[in-house]
Amino acid sequence: MIGLDTNVVVRFLAQDDKIQSPIATRLISRLNRDRPGFISSVVLAEITWVLSRAYKTSREDIAKAVEGLLRSAELIVENPDAAYRALGLYQTSNSAEFADALIAQLALLAGAVETVTFDQNAASALSMRRLR
Numbered sequence: 001m002i003g004l005d006t007n008v009v010v011r012f013l014a015q016d017d018k019i020q021s022p023i024a025t026r027l028i029s030r031l032n033r034d035r036p037g038f039i040s041s042v043v044l045a046e047i048t049w050v051l052s053r054a055y056k057t058s059r060e061d062i063a064k065a066v067e068g069l070l071r072s073a074e075l076i077v078e079n080p081d082a083a084y085r086a087l088g089l090y091q092t093s094n095s096a097e098f099a100d101a102l103i104a105q106l107a108l109l110a111g112a113v114e115t116v117t118f119d120q121n122a123a124s125a126l127s128m129r130r131l132r
Helices: 006-014 020-029 041-053 059-071 080-092 098-109 120-126
Strands: 037-039 075-077
Touching: 006 020, 006 041, 037 041, 041 059, 041 080, 041 098, 059 075, 059 080, 080 098, 098 120
Parallel strands: 037 075
Antiparallel strands: none
């Protein structure tokens, strides 16, 4: 298994850098079930943030990218149950950020009775408790 950093996956997805994108593509195309790539929850959250903020990617296209990563036989995503649940929340919301949904689902699956936040949007969109 080989761990993948955010910038490698983003270069692969965006194909926006004439030097780094082909290198990322070559590496990822060589991954397989016997030698998969590993995407941590942090990397997954960062990917969605970078695609949204830096690339102005639509929510629909971000959801498709995340789903593609989750479904790939050549990739292992840390805590896929939380990631799939977060993806579902992200897809059914107009305002929830994927990273916030992932935070809430990771906490829930770890046994937390609630997730608290100062973020009003996360509180209302994801049933987190807003601290005041």
